[in-house]
Amino acid sequence: MSELRIGVIGGTGLGQLLEGSHGTRRQVDTPFGKPSDAIIETQWEGLTVLLLSRHGPGHLLNPSRLPSRANIFALKQLGCTHILAAGAVGSLRHEFAPRDLVVVDQLIDKTVGRPATFYESAAVHVEFAEPFCPVLRKILLEAGREKSGGSKVHDGGCYVCMEGPAFSTRAESLMHRLWGGDLIGMTACPEAKLAREAEIPYALTALVTDHDCWKTKPAAPDASTTTSGDPQALLAEIIANLNAASANAMELIRSALRKIAADPVPLAACPASSALKQAIWSDKSSIDAQEIRRLGPLWGRYFG
Numbered sequence: 001m002s003e004l005r006i007g008v009i010g011g012t013g014l015g016q017l018l019e020g021s022h023g024t025r026r027q028v029d030t031p032f033g034k035p036s037d038a039i040i041e042t043q044w045e046g047l048t049v050l051l052l053s054r055h056g057p058g059h060l061l062n063p064s065r066l067p068s069r070a071n072i073f074a075l076k077q078l079g080c081t082h083i084l085a086a087g088a089v090g091s092l093r094h095e096f097a098p099r100d101l102v103v104v105d106q107l108i109d110k111t112v113g114r115p116a117t118f119y120e121s122a123a124v125h126v127e128f129a130e131p132f133c134p135v136l137r138k139i140l141l142e143a144g145r146e147k148s149g150g151s152k153v154h155d156g157g158c159y160v161c162m163e164g165p166a167f168s169t170r171a172e173s174l175m176h177r178l179w180g181g182d183l184i185g186m187t188a189c190p191e192a193k194l195a196r197e198a199e200i201p202y203a204l205t206a207l208v209t210d211h212d213c214w215k216t217k218p219a220a221p222d223a224s225t226t227t228s229g230d231p232q233a234l235l236a237e238i239i240a241n242l243n244a245a246s247a248n249a250m251e252l253i254r255s256a257l258r259k260i261a262a263d264p265v266p267l268a269a270c271p272a273s274s275a276l277k278q279a280i281w282s283d284k285s286s287i288d289a290q291e292i293r294r295l296g297p298l299w300g301r302y303f304g
Helices: 014-019 068-077 134-146 170-179 191-197 231-262 265-269 289-294 296-302
Strands: 005-010 024-026 039-044 047-053 082-091 101-103 106-109 153-155 158-161 183-185 202-211
Touching: 005 014, 005 231, 014 047, 014 231, 047 068, 047 231, 068 191, 068 296, 082 134, 082 231, 101 134, 101 231, 134 153, 134 202, 134 231, 134 265, 183 202, 191 202, 202 231, 289 296
Parallel strands: 005 047, 005 082, 082 202, 101 153, 106 158, 158 183
Antiparallel strands: 024 039, 039 047, 082 183, 101 202
């Protein structure tokens, strides 16, 4: 598959690392406006990669303001065939410790008010039972088993995507655990849904920065010698965890890219690559021709 062009989307932590990458900066405009930042086209591990910092330069875009439709559409316009994404999360489980990486397999969408589809003038219903590409997940997990050190890489976890930008109350955090959530974050939706609508196989590695507020820290024997209640100390701890997890996520993604370069054949079996084949329920002859052209990079091949 010589036409492989792998999108790498970095969020908090990893996004800042991507901003400093060298390559050709692609300024792309889309029917949904401009993406978060210029997309950097470069070569990693013998593959063409398209790097995008999700929150933009200086991390100015909060999760509710991310131009997710523009981000995914711009990647599609540049020929992106697969996406490896990463994002910071809080943990809802004891077993997912700070600095761990989780190759997530399920998703609960709690966002409100974020545009979650490209197709506003047609009935398009993509299958989304398995929101993350099983082929890319397998490659990431194999790469995780082979990496020499750093973070533990977990196979599977349910990501609860909340609106934010405030974090959960303790009652909400406990509720998310009862729902079966394992991780809490703010950026996987609608990004994952839009990637499916664009027929781009998508996998997400979650970077655990801390345990969410469901878990209270035990009281220290001597309160005068602990920083457990100091917000600045807690923030410093979270940032340190994020930096460590980001470095390990970068290593994991590069290792996965090496595996893809060595054997790209499995990627031909990614089911999302034909997600629209049975998803367009509208009578195609009734869809406005201008809308078909406007969204041409996404669904043009299904209109003769």
